[in-house]
Amino acid sequence: MLQNRFGKLAATALAGSMLMGAAACGGSEEPTTSAQPSGAASSAASAATGPKVGLAYDIGGRGDQSFNDSAAAGLDKAKAELGLAETNELEAGTGETEAAKEERLRLLADGGFNPIIAVGFAYSNPVKKVATEFPDIKFAIVDDAAAAAPNISNLLFAxxxxxxxxxxxxxxxxxxxxxxxxxxxxxxxxxxxxxxxxxxxxxxxxxxxxxxxxxxxxxxxxxxxxxxxxxxxxxxxxxxxxxxxxxxxxxxxxxxxxxxxxxxxxxxxxxxxxxxxxxxxxxxxxxxxxxKKVDVAVFDFLKSFTTNSVKAGTTTYDLKADGVDYSxxxxxxxxxxxxxxxxxxxxxxxxxxxxxxxx
Incomplete structure (x- = not known):
């Protein structure tokens, strides 16, 4: 859930020519994926030896002051504490098709990013399809239980x-x-x-x-x-x-x-x-x-990846698990x-x- 704030995207070196080429293609009906580096939102491969993490935002991306920003906060914490080698954050466009979401996930998978996190239920079918194509890559999806596969973790909330x-x-x-x-x-x-x-x-x-x-x-x-x-x-x-x-x-x-x-x-x-x-x-x-502590769910998933303890299927963050609350x-x-x-x-x-x- 989302608010577009100047299209702030973040990425790191993902087969540069592939993503930059993709960003130069497409029209308004299927907004393209951008992969421009953005300061603190990127992490350098030379600085750490941990996993390369891909994150696909819902509409609005980092800067929406809400749902996507919470996911971004979880990724930022993982950068600081888990020694991620690279991150690549890609943003969805308003009114895009499922095919565009699939392509965004494939770009990450083809670029060697593992794990990959999809933010929002709109990625349900794309995640299920792409996860089947890349069975050795771990995927997580926020707010969806329908995308099921041995390499998909479903992060849900009460x-x-x-x-x-x-x-x-x-x-x-x-x-x-x-x-x-x-x-x-x-x-x-x-x-x-x-x-x-x-x-x-x-x-x-x-x-x-x-x-x-x-x-x-x-x-x-x-x-x-x-x-x-x-x-x-x-x-x-x-x-x-x-x-x-x-x-x-x-x-x-x-x-x-x-x-x-x-x-x-x-x-x-x-x-x-x-x-x-x-x-x-x-x-x-x-x-x-x-x-709604999407940041906690994202960080937990990434931490489990670094310890080889990723759990496929549903994990629900409720009041008892401190997954939701009031401020x-x-x-x-x-x-x-x-x-x-x-x-x-x-x-x-x-x-x-x-x-x-x-x-």
């Missing part, structure tokens, strides 16, 4: 559990008994966020009103990278009486924050602690964020933290089960 906590926070902080949810694209993954958020809000106030708006429907995934649409959706909710709006919309979330500031309302971030990463003038309206930056939920932590412990213990779908 987004509904984290969303329950911020839903409870929204209800506890709402003065109008009216909150909202803006989803980027109406797919099962984002429905998990919605389901948890509504359950959390209604656990606090059974009669609370929850507005729901999705920005686009598949196969249109631009809802994850359209701040203008996010702003319009949130404006409608604030105008209708909501005073807290939660966004699970990647790069479109910046527009939700803008609407919250204009309406003198509050917003809830997603994936990263967005009170730290959003534009400075918007950070104050973000009362909390549902933190407290800014102190705006300090007054309700004890109540949120009470809910958190009930979920961890199994006393409270959070729904992962709305119907």
């Amino acid at each position: 987004e509904h559990e984290g969303s329950f906590l911020v839903g409870a926070a929204a209800a506890l902080k709402s003065k109008k008994n009216h909150v909202g949810f803006v989803g980027g694209v109406q797919v099962p993954l984002i429905n998990k966020f919605e389901a948890g958020f509504i359950a959390g809000a209604k656990a606090v106030k059974s009669d609370i009103k929850v507005d729901v708006k999705y920005l686009t429907q598949p196969p249109d995934f631009t809802g994850f990278n359209d701040p203008a649409k996010g702003k319009t959706a949130a404006e409608g909710m604030f105008d209708a009486g909501a005073d807290v709006v939660y966004q699970a919309a990647g790069g479109s979330g910046g527009g939700v924050f803008e609407a919250a500031k204009a309406a003198k309302g509050l917003a809830i971030g997603v994936d990263s602690d967005q009170a730290k990463t959003a534009a400075p003038e918007l950070q104050g309206v973000i009362m909390t964020s549902m933190v 407290t930056t800014g102190g705006q939920v300090d007054d309700v933290k004890s109540k949120l932590d009470e809910y958190k412990q009930k979920i961890i213990s199994g006393e409270l089960t959070v729904p992962d779908k709305t119907s």
Whole structure:
């Protein structure tokens, strides 16, 4: 989930002429892969002898202040602690086909990168296909369980559990008994966020009103990278009486924050602690964020690769595993933290089960 910030890509020496040639081809319907070095985002082969890691971002890439940036943070930690020999980070384009995603993964595999991490469920079919073609390479995919093979690790999260906590926070902080949810694209993954958020809000106030708006429907995934649409959706909710709006919309979330500031309302971030990463003038309206620790999952996978202990199949990062949580930056939920932590412990213990779908 994602926000395009000046197309900041990173790469290291991957059969240079192959990638540079690929970057010079293609048109707007199938955005091409770029492989330009980018300062700290690259690592030199001469500096370490560890693995060569390839990472394929979803739309927006490094700099989205959300989902992709969390994956990038995990890669950065691995660079610092695991002695990676090379890294190559490649970014997806808006509206591209699965064939373009397959080619991105093949470029990495052909360049000798192993392991390769795909960020986002949109890589499901491409990862499954390319992993079959390169059985000796380890692949990981974030947010997808459908791509299954002996060399694929599926890194999943209990987004509904984290969303329950911020839903409870929204209800506890709402003065109008009216909150909202803006989803980027109406797919099962984002429905998990919605389901948890509504359950959390209604656990606090059974009669609370929850507005729901999705920005686009598949196969249109631009809802994850359209701040203008996010702003319009949130404006409608604030105008209708909501005073807290939660966004699970990647790069479109910046527009939700803008609407919250204009309406003198509050917003809830997603994936990263967005009170730290959003534009400075918007950070104050973000009362909390549902933190989804993609960085932890990426680092764990890379560490397991260096110790020859990669596990194929599903690993789920839930509240019990500290894979999701809520943030407290800014102190705006300090007054309700004890109540949120009470809910958190009930979920961890199994006393409270959070729904992962709305119907």
